[in-house]
Amino acid sequence: MIEKERFVPIRIQKNHALLKRIPKNHPKRPDIESDQTRRLAGYKGEQAIDFYLSKLPEKEFLIFHDLRLSNGRYFFQIDTLLISASFALVLEVKNYGGTLFFDPDFNQLIQTNNKGETKGYPNPIEQASQQSAELKKWFQKPNFAIPVEFLIIISKPSTILKTAPGYSKMLQKVQHAQFLLRSIEKIKVSYKNEAMTPKDLKKITRMIIKEHIPETVDILKYYGIPPDDIQTGVICKVCSSYPMKRHFGIWYCTKCQSKDKDAHVHALKDLFLLNKNSPLTNQEICRFLHLPSGDIAKKLLTSMQLPYSGSKKGRVYFPPPGYQQIKELE
Structure with a gap:
């Protein structure tokens, strides 16, 4: 059951409004367009997993999209969170194409596109692992002890995944979207005992919805655009x-x-x-x-x-x- 739906992220909406209202030759326009292209690709990747999530048993999983929670001073964000009576699953979705090399030595992700150009990113495995750790801490507030797993979902089926020899175990946490349901079934086998009652699940749902804090940003200040530049x-x-x-x-x-x-x-x-x-x-x-x-x-x-x-x-x-x-x- 979807408890928190997926909507167009607020940053994408703000960028969209900004691009409509600055001149075509504005010096900041290329930066905004580049950022918007990247964010739209990420959102498209997140939408790509909805087809597979729709096939999950409705009464078995609670689904929360685009969460932003806090353990105090800092926020942590989760693309999609699944909660069952036995475990919670954090899904970090990436819409990268080409070839992805997960470098264990420098703990980063290196993308090579179809033109042979390379680009480095933070290791999404490390990122999702930290999100899971923060979620475990968050669950401790209402005194819930539920196992938390994570998966990195690559939304493009044509994307090639690689890592260094001897580190193939690293990629067990990385799956193409079409294998998501199979991966969830494997996780279910590991957690047969229920950690939460139906009453607990209702309580945690209310808490998540209540404590979700939408992102806020002064978009003009972020890009350094004077208000007078807005048409x-x-x-x-x-x-x-x-x-x-x-x-x-x-x-x-x-x-x-x-x-x-x-x-x-x-x-x-x-x-x-x-x-x-x-x-x-x-x-x-x-x-x-x-x-x-x-x-x-x-x-x-x-x-x-x-x-x-x-x-x-x-x-x-x-x-x-x-x-x-x-x-x-x-």
């Missing part, structure tokens, strides 16, 4: 030009003449994603949407039923609940 206005979803004009309750594109009643919804989402995780004033929203008056902005915000606090000039607006929980980029 404001409502974007036309037909021709991507902006700003659209608002006439008689309708957004109108002066370039392609298309009309849209709710185009401001997407613009406001961009604004919340690019904002510093702070509430927005009517004036800030009015300026971003290029509205002629605060009264029009207030009507739009009221129609969207945005959460708010304060009154009159002191009122500030918050993003709608779950606005970041999307399956695909818009």
Whole structure:
């Protein structure tokens, strides 16, 4: 049973909003595009295992995607976590292609692509091992003693896996996605005794959901982009030009003449994603949407039923609940 669904990661959403609203020739654009390409590939790899996870017995496993938990000062992230009554399984998903060499001497992963170019990465086995250790510590808070295993899942079936002679045992923790179910069955054989009751499983599910902390980042500060570099206005979803004009309750594109009643919804989402995780004033929203008056902005915000606090000039607006929980980029 899926207890926490997989959604487009917030960093991907923020990058997407940023790329829509900086000039094509912006000096930071290549860095953002490179980062976005890497993150999208990783997300695609994570999605690739969902087909296999859907074949697991629904009543036997609890599935949590994209977790971010803490044991105190630092956070640890898990791509996918499976919990059964007998064991927990951390899945670290990699969408690397070409040939992967797991170097035991320098404890790193070396990728050689189809062009013969090489690139080094931290050893994902070490990474997943640390995540598992942190999860074990986290389980100790509610006093649960459950075995924790981990697997590195390579989402591309064509990827070649290699390591140094005598270290083949290292790759037992690394599997192509199509062998995931077989690997889970092998782990099940090792843990036949139940470590958690149905009541324990319900309790741990509530704790995981409650203590999951979504990633937050000031995306403009991260890339060093001044707020004045952001291009404001409502974007036309037909021709991507902006700003659209608002006439008689309708957004109108002066370039392609298309009309849209709710185009401001997407613009406001961009604004919340690019904002510093702070509430927005009517004036800030009015300026971003290029509205002629605060009264029009207030009507739009009221129609969207945005959460708010304060009154009159002191009122500030918050993003709608779950606005970041999307399956695909818009």
